[in-house]
Amino acid sequence: MICAKRVFRCFKTVERWGNYITGAAGPFFVGLAVILMSMGTVCFFDVIAPDLSFPLLSVPLCVLIATNLFAHYYYVVTVSPGFVGESPREPGTSFLWAKKRKPLTSGVRWSSRGLKITQATSTKCVKCANTRPERAHHCRICKKCVLKYDHHCPGINQCVGIHNERHFVMFMAYLVLSTFCLCVTGYPYFMNSLGITYTPWNHYVPEIMFAMIFILSVVLCFAVGVMLSYHLYGISWGETTVEAQDHEEYRKKAKRRNETFVNSYDLGRSKNLAIFFNIGEGGYSPLTLFIPFRINPYTDGYSWARREGYERHEGLRQGEELTDDDDDDDV
Numbered sequence: 001m002i003c004a005k006r007v008f009r010c011f012k013t014v015e016r017w018g019n020y021i022t023g024a025a026g027p028f029f030v031g032l033a034v035i036l037m038s039m040g041t042v043c044f045f046d047v048i049a050p051d052l053s054f055p056l057l058s059v060p061l062c063v064l065i066a067t068n069l070f071a072h073y074y075y076v077v078t079v080s081p082g083f084v085g086e087s088p089r090e091p092g093t094s095f096l097w098a099k100k101r102k103p104l105t106s107g108v109r110w111s112s113r114g115l116k117i118t119q120a121t122s123t124k125c126v127k128c129a130n131t132r133p134e135r136a137h138h139c140r141i142c143k144k145c146v147l148k149y150d151h152h153c154p155g156i157n158q159c160v161g162i163h164n165e166r167h168f169v170m171f172m173a174y175l176v177l178s179t180f181c182l183c184v185t186g187y188p189y190f191m192n193s194l195g196i197t198y199t200p201w202n203h204y205v206p207e208i209m210f211a212m213i214f215i216l217s218v219v220l221c222f223a224v225g226v227m228l229s230y231h232l233y234g235i236s237w238g239e240t241t242v243e244a245q246d247h248e249e250y251r252k253k254a255k256r257r258n259e260t261f262v263n264s265y266d267l268g269r270s271k272n273l274a275i276f277f278n279i280g281e282g283g284y285s286p287l288t289l290f291i292p293f294r295i296n297p298y299t300d301g302y303s304w305a306r307r308e309g310y311e312r313h314e315g316l317r318q319g320e321e322l323t324d325d326d327d328d329d330d331v
Helices: 002-051 055-078 165-193 207-236 241-256 269-277
Strands: 116-119 122-124 131-133 137-139 144-146 151-153 158-160 303-306
Touching: 002 055, 002 165, 002 207, 055 165, 165 207, 165 269, 207 241, 207 269
Parallel strands: none
Antiparallel strands: 116 303, 122 131, 137 144, 151 158
């Protein structure tokens, strides 16, 4: 028993050091990401873009993709994820903000849009002692509770939460799209940069730089594509990354009682995707998927849309909700 406690404390120490290193290295990851994306953009427009077919159509389309890529990364890095206790977010008035089709319902900070919106239940965080609504979790790196916490991402040097999760998904989507385009259209130039074909290299970008960016694009297209698919799958089921893990435990508990767990946030796949991206009736125009505007989520994080007839999850009893693990060495 004593040995088990020592092993547990050792793992806790390693975990805390890992959290510290991750937090400290965040700005370097952001700088590296900006450099690599810039290099990829220069490679594409210097080497590939001049030879594209229908340049009056293809080049502006490529510019739009690159603009979305950089804009959503800028948003996901600079927009606070939404910490518990922050002042309510109001839509901005600058040209960067999209305009809603209809004004928000009077007296609340979200659109009803035919959805059943219920007030979130509250609990007390055992780590920061703040009262927080459901779907909020404590981040060990930021040391704060985040509304609709998904995960802490070193690549953006902060958490993914209610106010920047849409930009995070959009950034991944445009990163996959841009790397895919570079891989498909840049393959002949890649072979040329390796000396396999013998076409003169009349570009400002060195062959070695283009070859490295091409290989990196192949890796990122696959890796980020898997991550994007996982996130979109979770969104279509009305759950975050953390909730997907928690709901698996809830399903097991419910199954042992011969009951069925039902996620009350799951409104159906199309509706889940619509309210996540906040488009459609009562939301923003679908054009916001292609033009990188700032938009607010459909809720302020203290109320949630639920299935009709559900006030909470079915198959989950009071007190069975999973909470964040303690950091104390009291085990």
